[in-house]
Amino acid sequence: MASRSVRLSVILLVSLLVAGTLFLAACGSGSKNTGTSGSSKTTGTANGPRYGGTLRIAALSIGGNIGWPATINGGGDLVQSYYETLLRSDQNGNLTGWLAQSYELATDNKSITFHIRKGVKFTDGSDLTADVVKWNLQQFASQEMSWGSIDVVDPYTVRVNFKKWDNSLPASFGDNEPALYMVSKAAFDKYGKAYLTSHPVGTGAFTVASFKMDASMKLVKNPNYWATDQGRKLPYLNEIDYAFTADPGTKLMMAKAGQVDMVAAVFPGKQLMDYGQLGWHTNARYDANEVWVPDSANQDSPWSKLEVREAAEYAVDRATIAKQFGYTYLQAPNQIPPRDSQAYQNPYPLARNYDPAKAKLNRAGFPGGSNS
Numbered sequence: 054m055a056s057r058s059v060r061l062s063v064i065l066l067v068s069l070l071v072a073g074t075l076f077l078a079a080c081g082s083g084s085k086n087t088g089t090s091g092s093s094k095t096t097g098t099a100n101g102p103r104y105g106g107t108l109r110i111a112a113l114s115i116g117g118n119i120g121w122p123a124t125i126n127g128g129g130d131l132v133q134s135y136y137e138t139l140l141r142s143d144q145n146g147n148l149t150g151w152l153a154q155s156y157e158l159a160t161d162n163k164s165i166t167f168h169i170r171k172g173v174k175f176t177d178g179s180d181l182t183a184d185v186v187k188w189n190l191q192q193f194a195s196q197e198m199s200w201g202s203i204d205v206v207d208p209y210t211v212r213v214n215f216k217k218w219d220n221s222l223p224a225s226f227g228d229n230e231p232a233l234y235m236v237s238k239a240a241f242d243k244y245g246k247a248y249l250t251s252h253p254v255g256t257g258a259f260t261v262a263s264f265k266m267d268a269s270m271k272l273v274k275n276p277n278y279w280a281t282d283q284g285r286k287l288p289y290l291n292e293i294d295y296a297f298t299a300d301p302g303t304k305l306m307m308a309k310a311g312q313v314d315m316v317a318a319v320f321p322g323k324q325l326m327d328y329g330q331l332g333w334h335t336n337a338r339y340d341a342n343e344v345w346v347p348d349s350a351n352q353d354s355p356w357s358k359l360e361v362r363e364a365a366e367y368a369v370d371r372a373t374i375a376k377q378f379g380y381t382y383l384q385a386p387n388q389i390p391p392r393d394s395q396a397y398q399n400p401y402p403l404a405r406n407y408d409p410a411k412a413k414l415n416r417a418g419f420p421g422g423s424n425s
Contacts, residue, residue, distance in 0.1 A: 102285060107292040111304045112317040114267045114297035120253035121246055122234035123192040129230060130317075134272055134293060135176075136234035136255040139167050139186070140227040146395040148227055152181060152235055152256065156226075162218040165226070169209040173279045176260045179239035183211045188238045197225075258288040270295040308333070321382040337382065339392040361414065366405040368412035 115128040125132060139153040150156060153167035173181040183205045190203050190213065199222060201214035215222065226233055240254035253261050256279070259272035272293040280287050296313065298304060301324050307313045308331060319325060321337050328335060347356035347365075355361045371385030387404035390396035405411075 102282065102289055104289050105291050106289075107294060108290055108315060109294045109296070109313045110315045110317060111296050111298060111307050111313045113299055117266045118250050119261065119264060119270070120236070120249045120251060122189070122232070122236055123196070125231070125234070127230060131270070131295065132234065132253075133228060133232075133257065134259040135253050135257040135261055135275075136232075136236065137257050138226065138228045138232050138234060139169075140223070142224065142227045142229065148223055151228075152186075153226075156223075158223060162215070164212050164214045165223060166206065166210065166212045167226075169211065170279070171209055173256050174277060175237035175240070175254055175256050176275055176277075177237050177240050177254050179237050181235065181256060183207065183209050185238045186211045186235065189235050190233065193233055259293060262292075267297055269297060322379050325382050326380045340394065342386050342389060342391050344389060363405060364412045364414050367408045370407040372407065 112131065115131060116126060118125055119128070119132065122136060137152050139151060140148045140156065141151040142148055148156075150168075150170075152170055152173060154170040155168045157166045159165070167186065169181060169183055169186055175181065179185075187203050187205050190211070194200055194203070199215055199217050199219050201216045204212045204214065206212055235256060236249060237254035240252075241249060244252070251264055251266075258275055258278045258280070260275050262271040262273045264270045272295070274288050274291050278287055282289075296307065298307075301319065304313075304316045304319070305324075305327055308316055308328065316328065319328065321339070325335060325337070347362070348354045349356045349362065351357060371387075375383040375385045384392070386392070387401050387406065388398065390398075392399075
């Protein structure tokens, strides 16, 4: 099995439309929150951050496992409300310390050393120490083929030794999916893995007060959370209430009825336009592309010929497709990395835009071939 730090390896043949996730919020200047009275009550200064309130979110379910990190499938922002990682990445993709206050990569790239932040506690009151971090990392070790041994250097220092180097290894300790979340070892020793699967015990800003698989989740603030915002204690919210649904129509009806303040995972296009017509503020995150990968490895397949693959790419009018189905929100890519990734190039020098003349198959050894 390849290292979890090697996130995805694919071959670009034809990129079609940009797909993305989207967060929409019914708040801010010019919009009205029509939720239950008191659901967004806050206290604080008029212009500064305010404490209190409940944020209601309609989102996709992440299934029944919300608390055993080694096998959590996705969850992203939701899981990171109560679980945290050793490192985090900023908007430019740069790694910074988090539960590890700092880290060093060995000059020979054979190990990485984490200096664990002191004073951090799990929500059950147990301490985050080097021993606890090592135990957490051991839960992932069988999936990390690039790892060697894990050493506790001192009570707040952990070193992970590598069997082979991969330049994405440091980022695998950050908050990208799949993430190496830290869970309370004390809770595991007391209750076991089955309990933690639905009762997470982390170091995050919130704790799970209730959970109904594929239905709902209630998060309440962690009063002992360690992080601050320019000296101000975090988190600001008292509660986050999730309603799980995969149906776009249900989400829209909840929004119209004032039952939610935010909707997650909405496809940019017609769905986004519907929320715009409600006066909602939107924040699109383009983090995926639709990619067509034909059978190029089969020597008996026409797709094994580079000229055929190139002809097919020239034959697809992606710009028109994006315009017709994207309601001005989609753009046609010519590359695998989506718009919001650090690898995205604009302009892209190897782009193959729609060109019927170059889509002729006769150049691939098919006499009389065309793009029809």
